[in-house]
Amino acid sequence: MKWIYLLLVLALVAGCNDEDELTPSEGEETFYKLPQGNHDYDSKIVDYHTKYGFYILYEFEKKDLFWNNMSWSEFLMDDKDFVYIATATGEIRGKQADPNYVGQVLDMCEKCCFKIYPEEYLKDYMPLRFLICSNLGKVYTVGTKYENGTTTIIRDTAKLNVYRSFNRLAVNWASTDYDTIKPNDKLYFSKDLNDAFMSILKENDVFEYDNGFTMTGHIYTYAQLQGENLFKRGFLTNTTLVNGNITQSRINDFMAFLNLATVPLDILNAEPVAIDRQDNNPSVVGLFSRVYADADDGRVDGKTGIDWIKQKYNFVIELLKKYGIDTDKLQHPEI
Incomplete structure (x- = not known):
């Protein structure tokens, strides 16, 4: 799955003659530069990419988290500059990681997921982008309030441990929230991360019906x-x-x-x-x-x-x- 973008790049090159000038596009063929910093955990992130081919990113652009090939999943409707279009009616919120907590979250991912599966599963089926995030959540409507002739929609945000979308997995907790994380929170983090990866394995027909x-x-x-x-x-x-x-x-x-x-x-x-x-x-x-x-x-x-x-x-x-x-x-x- 992750190499579909490389094939797109190669196809683009093949379609150009020697006089054509190749320029980068805004498409999904973006590749990323590692390391993103000089923290203790950066060398481990580079090792994962070298060995398995996917990128663990804690610095990323909005499109890396919210662009789903055909739609934009970011919640925008409370943004005063929001313009309604069919591809931008998302319900997800999320930000880049606080670098001070990336190591702790990466450690959770290793213990709860990466070390559980055969290496070939990580190499063949882990999405291209594995984003370490903060403030990851899903917006939902609680109700409405009518006041002074105006109806206001009341919303709240449910915290997400994991968000899976187009060729990405995003995980939460890389913020000061980690200071108060409890063992039960880690149990559910393990559940949600493995549930997402198991679904990917199923979709790729890894398991034969027995x-x-x-x-x-x-x-x-x-x-x-x-x-x-x-x-x-x-x-x-x-x-x-x-x-x-x-x-x-x-x-x-x-x-x-x-x-x-x-x-x-x-x-x-x-x-x-x-x-x-x-x-x-x-x-x-x-x-x-x-x-x-x-x-x-x-x-x-x-x-x-x-x-x-x-x-x-x-x-x-x-x-x-x-x-x-x-x-x-x-x-x-x-x-």
């Missing part, structure tokens, strides 16, 4: 499921079951459990959180601590939906070990 996953004996009869009813049937998301296609339903289920494998056990074993009955992707916080009666799948065999979930989860964990992934560090991040 028929052993279906040998759990789980029933895949189609039903419209939401909220806790998903867990009661042993599923994670309402996109799993496809009407009239059991094979695809099983594959969807397998893919969902690949992402569940990136969630630290301390999160899965925590106190369960409340779930809306219409939630299509219910929170897995406390999933393994939930208690239900027999699985709501038309049978009474002593197995609950959580039993099915744990059985499928354990199968996927063992499978990932065969791919060279350090699942112990996924389940128990070094924080």
